[in-house]
Amino acid sequence: MIRLYERSVQGIKLFDEGPIDLDNALDYFEIYYEIEYKYAMITSRPFVGVEKRKDNILKILEDKGKYVIEQLAGSFEMVFENWLESHAINTPELWAKVRFSEEEIEDIGLSGLVELFFEEGARYGLSDQIFIKLLTEALKKGEIETFNIYIEDSIRDINDMRMERYGEDEEEPELYPTDIQEYIKKGYSLENLYIFSEGVGGVETFLSHLPEYTALDILQEMGQYILFPLWYKHWKAQGIDKTRATIEKIYKNLVRIKSLKFQEALGIINQATNATHQNGSMMEYYGDRFYVDSKDLESLSKMDTRKWDNELQEIGVKIK
Numbered sequence: 570m571i572r573l574y575e576r577s578v579q580g581i582k583l584f585d586e587g588p589i590d591l592d593n594a595l596d597y598f599e600i601y602y603e604i605e606y607k608y609a610m611i612t613s614r615p616f617v618g619v620e621k622r623k624d625n626i627l628k629i630l631e632d633k634g635k636y637v638i639e640q641l642a643g644s645f646e647m648v649f650e651n652w653l654e655s656h657a658i659n660t661p662e663l664w665a666k667v668r669f670s671e672e673e674i675e676d677i678g679l680s681g682l683v684e685l686f687f688e689e690g691a692r693y694g695l696s697d698q699i700f701i702k703l704l705t706e707a708l709k710k711g712e713i714e715t716f717n718i719y720i721e722d723s724i725r726d727i728n729d730m731r732m733e734r735y736g737e738d739e740e741e742p743e744l745y746p747t748d749i750q751e752y753i754k755k756g757y758s759l760e761n762l763y764i765f766s767e768g769v770g771g772v773e774t775f776l777s778h779l780p781e782y783t784a785l786d787i788l789q790e791m792g793q794y795i796l797f798p799l800w801y802k803h804w805k806a807q808g809i810d811k812t813r814a815t816i817e818k819i820y821k822n823l824v825r826i827k828s829l830k831f832q833e834a835l836g837i838i839n840q841a842t843n844a845t846h847q848n849g850s851m852m853e854y855y856g857d858r859f860y861v862d863s864k865d866l867e868s869l870s871k872m873d874t875r876k877w878d879n880e881l882q883e884i885g886v887k888i889k
Contacts, residue, residue, distance in 0.1 A: 577607065577880035578629045589640040594859035597641055598842075602869050603877060604634045605835050610881055610888070612832075618885025626884065631831050638834045642826040645841040648855045649820040656850060657813040659801065665792030669785060679784055680777040686788055686796065687769050693799035697768035700795070701759050707794040709753045715786040719775075721749050723762040819844055842866060 584600045587593065608630045616623055658664040668689075673682050690700065707713045708720070724745045731742035745761075746752045759765045764775050776784045801809075822829065822837045829837065845851045846866045856862040878888045 577877075577884055578626055578633075581607075581633050582629060584633060584637075586636055589644050589859070591858065591860045594644060594861050595865055597637055597644075598861060598865070598869055601634075601637050601641060601838065602872060604630050604637060605839070606874060606877055607881060608634065608832075608835070610878075611886055615887040616885050617887065622884060634831065634835070638838055639826060641838050642823045642834075642841070644855070644859055645838075645845065646820070646823050647858070648845060648851055649816060649823060649841070651854055652848070652851050653813070653816060653820060657804075657809050657816070659810060659813060661793045661797040661801075664797050664800075665789045668796075669788040669792050671785065674781055674785065679779075679781050682788065683773050683776045683784065686792065687773055690769075690796055690799065693796070693803050695769075695796070695799060700769055700772075701765060703795045703798075704791070705753055705759055707791075708749050708759075711750065712794045713787075713790050715783060715790055717749050719779075720759070720762065720764065721747055723764050724749070724752060727762065816844060 581600060581604060584596075585593075589597050608627065611623060611627060611630075655667055658667060669682060669686065673685075677685065687695070695703075704713065704716075708717060724747050728744045728747065731744060735742050745757060746755060763771075765771060767774075776787060779787070819837065819840050823841060826834050826837060845855055846863055852863050882888055
């Protein structure tokens with residue numbers, strides 16, 4: 570016969586422990602919600618009963634809860650780590666390397682990746698004029714190195730054509746400086762060169778016909794110095810730095826969950842659950858791996874607690 574005080578934790582005691590996976594993740598969330606709710610009620614509401622009974626129940630909740638918390642924390646860790654590696658990156662070089670990678674070329678092809686660059690640029694206001702302006706500034710500072718080689722080749726091609734015509738013309742042709750920084754310093758425009766003569770569309774075509782590794786270097790350079798500043802300006806206004814700082818803080822606590830006190834660990838799991846639920850990409854990633862989606866979490870948060878309340882009242886917890 571089950572003793573009265575054990576009735577409130579019977580299901581929790583019998584919960585089948587095992588590594589969290591796509592088959593049992595929802596079960597882990599359900600038992601966690603029960604543990605967290607009952608622990609909060611017992612420790613925060615008036616109690617009229619045998620204190621020893623209360624202590625025994627709290628010990629059962631903590632013992633089982635620690636294992637459940639560690640399993641959920643482990644599942645959240647990989648989600649948060651993935652998100653931090655590929656979202657809300659506020660370091661220009663890393664952002665560009667993640668955005669324009671070999672994996673992306675394998676997925677959508679070089680022409681698709683080039684198109685993606687300029688589509689994303691257009692989303693953040695990268696017109697033909699702004700592209701030429703920002704590229705000119707980056708070249709002037711020596712920030713663009715790989716593209717620089719092809720641009721200087723383009724200058725030489727123009728000079729060669731002018732020299733070929735020399736002799737037919739009466740005046741000696743004007744030759745451009747073949748050093749790009751000198752070219753810019755003397756006030757010449759990139760639009761004089763065939764690569765840029767048709768605006769962004771011409772640059773897209775040019776990059777799409779380069780060897781993949783070369784085009785990738787150029788996209789990463791331009792991503793770092795041209796596209797990232799526009800992207801970051803937009804998302805900074807939306808609070809991206811605060812969002813990343815919050816996710817980083819939760820992630821650090823997930824990693825050290827075993828060293829936290831029980832109530833602190835409960836708080837971290839609640840934070841991780843809320844952050845995942847509110848972030849579409851994180852929820853999608855979690856759902857793909859553990860078959861738990863936003864509807865599941867929403868349903869759990871609205872769970873009817875009357876059965877739990879009755880069990881708690883039986884042992885002396887004042888619910889109302």
